[in-house]
Amino acid sequence: MDSGCLFFDPSDHGNMLFIGSGNPIFQGGPRSVMNMEETLKRRPFFSSPEELYDEEYYDEQLPEKKRRLSPEQVHLLEKSFEAENKLEPERKTQLAKKLGLQPRQVAVWFQNRRARWKTKQLERDFDQLKSSYESLQSDYDSIRKEHDKLKAEVSALTEKLQAKEVIGAPTPGPSPKPDPLPGHVDVLHASTPCPLNVKSEDRLSTGSGGSAVVDEDGPQLVDSVDSYDFPPNDYPGCVAAQVQSEEDDGSGKGGPYLCDLFAAAEPPHNDEGVPLGWWVWS
DNA sequence: TTGTGTTTTATTGCCTCC
DNA sequence: GGAGGCAATAAAACACAA
Numbered sequence: 001m002d003s004g005c006l007f008f009d010p011s012d013h014g015n016m017l018f019i020g021s022g023n024p025i026f027q028g029g030p031r032s033v034m035n036m037e038e039t040l041k042r043r044p045f046f047s048s049p050e051e052l053y054d055e056e057y058y059d060e061q062l063p064e065k066k067r068r069l070s071p072e073q074v075h076l077l078e079k080s081f082e083a084e085n086k087l088e089p090e091r092k093t094q095l096a097k098k099l100g101l102q103p104r105q106v107a108v109w110f111q112n113r114r115a116r117w118k119t120k121q122l123e124r125d126f127d128q129l130k131s132s133y134e135s136l137q138s139d140y141d142s143i144r145k146e147h148d149k150l151k152a153e154v155s156a157l158t159e160k161l162q163a164k165e166v167i168g169a170p171t172p173g174p175s176p177k178p179d180p181l182p183g184h185v186d187v188l189h190a191s192t193p194c195p196l197n198v199k200s201e202d203r204l205s206t207g208s209g210g211s212a213v214v215d216e217d218g219p220q221l222v223d224s225v226d227s228y229d230f231p232p233n234d235y236p237g238c239v240a241a242q243v244q245s246e247e248d249d250g251s252g253k254g255g256p257y258l259c260d261l262f263a264a265a266e267p268p269h270n271d272e273g274v275p276l277g278w279w280v281w282s
Numbered sequence: 283t284t285g286t287g288t289t290t291t292a293t294t295g296c297c298t299c300c
Numbered sequence: 301g302g303a304g305g306c307a308a309t310a311a312a313a314c315a316c317a318a
Contacts, residue, residue: 066291066312086305108292111305116290118306289314298305 069109073099077106081113 069077080095087095087110096103 068290068313089303105291107304109290112291115306283318285316285318287315287317289312291310291312293310294308296306296308299303300301 069099069101073101077109077113081110085110085114085117 076099077095080091084091087107092103092106095101096106099106
């Protein structure tokens with residue numbers, strides 16, 4: 001990056017000449033020189049002309065326009081931010097002195113840096129949630145397949161049984177035990193083990209009736225979420241997973257962005273029965 | 283060179299905490 | 301009430317394709 005050089009022109013108070021290796025000399029014209037009034041208007045934190053001509057600050061700095069910090073300044077600020085992303089007043093003044101900046105500039109930089117960090121963190125959290133959802137969806141799909149398979153098996157067996165009963169002469173006496181709830185399958189007692197080695201009722205039942213019968217209508221889950229984080233207790237049957245960002249080293253310095261993820265164990269579906277990503281709120 | 287999209291620096295207004 | 305934080309936003313600086 002070209003940080004350029006600054007020359008203060010004493011013959012024309014308030015005007016600066018900015019010379020950068022890749023830039024033209026700014027002198028005159030709308031993009032270049034700003035007079036004292038303009039400067040003061042744009043930089044309200046300078047309360048007086050005396051402050052504006054503060055040699056210590058303007059030895060190397062440009063008050064004329066918004067100016068990017070040098071790579072060295074950014075590097076030091078980054079290092080400081082890594083150590084602690086909040087800025088107590090003492091550190092602010094120390095940093096400002098070290099960098100030759102106004103404390104206000106240091107504070108602003110930290111503020112903006114926190115905002116950038118937060119945005120990145122949200123992106124990371126989103127990615128984590130997405131992959132968590134995809135993994136759960138794949139689990140759900142395999143369970144669903146297993147369910148269909150078992151169901152087919154049971155109906156085949158039921159048919160066989162019924163055929164046997166028809167062939168065998170109807171004998172007087174106590175009638176055989178009727179087929180319990182035709183159309184429903186007790187996966188707990190099915191011959192094939194659950195692929196996830198988890199009791200089906202734990203994963204699939206609503207938890208209220210204690211029934212292990214798989215609901216064929218599919219999942220009914222979170223259909224709308226307004227907030228980025230939502231309480232786990234509101235969504236029984238959801239799986240909670242903790243996601244920790246790279247930037248958060250676990251020391252707690254990284255702020256509150258240690259988020260809890262609550263991925264639905266079963267995805268919601270649209271009208272066609274196609275599973276929906278619940279992060280699509282529409 | 284210019285138009286356009288992105289990033290960085292800075293301001294404003296509101297909110298919370300002491 | 302002042303200080304500091306945050307979200308939203310403006311505007312300058314920068315990058316890059318056409």
